[in-house]
C-alpha cells in the first residue's frame with residue numbers, strides 16, 4: 001500500500017540541501033529554484049557532516065523545516081572496492097548525524113537518498129523494493145551498500161519511534177552535469193567520456209574499458225533524479241523506500257559505443273577483463289514511482305550529449321586555463 005501526503009508544500013519553507021556541492025545536491029538546488037522556498041546549504045569549511053557536534057550546532061542555528069540528505073561519500077566500482085572504510089564510516093556518520101539532528105531541531109520532512117547497490121547482487125530483475133535484505137550483496141560495494149541500508153532503516157526507525165516523516169529514495173546509476181571525471185574514483189559514464197575524449201585528442205587506436213563490457217546498468221540523468229526527489233518530498237509519506245530509475249538498462253559495451261559516437265572517437269574498444277565487472281545487472285522496478293505519478297523526461301542520448309557538453313565547458317576549459325596560467 002502506498003501512503004501519500006499530497007500537500008507537503010515547500011513554499012516558504014527553509015529547505016536544507018545536504019551535499020549541495022555534489023552532482024546530486026547541486027541538481028536538487030537547481031530544481032528547488034522553482035519552488036519558492038528558502039534554500040539552506042552548509043559550507044564545507046563551516047560544518048563537517050561527519051562530526052556530530054558540528055552538525056547539531058549548525059542545524060540548531062539554521063533550523064531547517066525540510067531536509068534533502070544528498071551528502072555522501074560516493075564513487076565508482078574501483079573507489080568502492082579499494083576504500084571500504086571511507087565508504088562505510090563517512091556515510092554512516094553523515095546520515096546518522098543529519099537524521100538525528102533533524103529530529104532534535106524539529107524538521108518536518110526529510111528525504112534520504114540511497115543507491116540501487118543496496119539490493120542483493122543476484123536479485124531478480126527488475127529489482128523490486130521488497131528485494132532488500134533477501135540475499136548477499138555485491139562484494140565490490142557492500143560497504144557503501146551497508147551504510148545506505150542503515151540510512152533506510154534509520155528513517156524507518158525514526159518514523160516508528162518518533163513519528164517523523166522521514167522517507168527514502170533509491171536511485172539507479174546516475175550521471176550528468178557536476179559528475180566526477182577522475183578516472184580512478186568516477187563512475188562509468190564520466191570515466192568513458194574522459195577516456196574517449198583523451199583518445200580522440202591523442203589519435204589513439206583504441207581505448208580501454210574495464211571488465212568484460214557485458215554487465216548491464218540503468219542510467220538516470222541527475223536532473224530527472226532531482227525532479228523525482230522534489231516530487232516525492234511533496235507527495236509521498238511511507239516507510240517503504242522508493243526506487244527511482246528509467247526502467248531501461250544497457251550493456252556497458254553498448255554504452256561505450258554510444259559515448260564514443262557522441263565524443264567522436266572512432267578507434268577500437270579494448271576490454272580489460274582483469275578489472276571487476278561488479279554486479280551483472282542492476283535494473284530497478286519503478287512501478288511504485290510510476291504509481292506515485294512520476295516519469296523520467298531525459299533520454300539517455302540527450303542526457304549523455306548534454307553531459308559531454310558540460311564536461312567540455314567546465315572541466316576541459318578550466319584545465320586549459322590552468323595550463324595557460326601555470
Ligand code: GFB
Nearest residue numbers: 076077080117141186187188191209210211215276277278
Ligand atoms: O559505474 P561503475 O563504476 O559502478 O561501473 P557500479 C559500472 C560498470 O562499468 C562496471 C564498468 O561493470 C565497470 O567495470 N566500467 C568499464 C567502468 N570501464 C569503466 C571505467 O573506466 N570506469 C568505471 N568506473 N567503470 C557502483 C557502486 O557500482 O554504482 C556504487 O560501486 C554505487 O556503490 C554506484 O552504487 C551507483 O554500477 O558497478
